[in-house]
Amino acid sequence: MPFSLFRKIVATGIFLFVTGISHGQEAQKGADYFNRKITMGIGLGLDYGGIGARIAYSPVKYLDVFGGLGFNFIGHGANGGLSYNILPGRSCIPVVNIMYGYNAVLRIDNFYPPTAQHMAPL
Numbered sequence: 001m002p003f004s005l006f007r008k009i010v011a012t013g014i015f016l017f018v019t020g021i022s023h024g025q026e027a028q029k030g031a032d033y034f035n036r037k038i039t040m041g042i043g044l045g046l047d048y049g050g051i052g053a054r055i056a057y058s059p060v061k062y063l064d065v066f067g068g069l070g071f072n073f074i075g076h077g078a079n080g081g082l083s084y085n086i087l088p089g090r091s092c093i094p095v096v097n098i099m100y101g102y103n104a105v106l107r108i109d110n111f112y113p114p115t116a117q118h119m120a121p122l
Helices: 005-027
Strands: 038-045 050-060 063-071 075-084 095-101
Touching: 050 075
Parallel strands: none
Antiparallel strands: 038 050, 050 063, 063 075, 075 095
């Protein structure tokens, strides 16, 4: 069964995402995270707007202000918010997010609005 163009694009995106993570982990060995004020990345999830990109600015050590733009399987998705880094400087950093934007997508194909024939009598 041949793959559709959409599936090829998604598979390519996932491949690039995984290889980017591998390369990014290698490049960050010994780097001080908090010397950087702006970080960018691609990924999946709420703070990326679906499948998309995220940029974050760190005005102080414990706080990030972020925004994400992406594709959420129906159209464009966007999110923004604050991230509080509970234990900065550790290899594993717990984070608390406050975010505004898209958090769910519902796609219904071949849906027609109900008419008088479909409505039950009151």
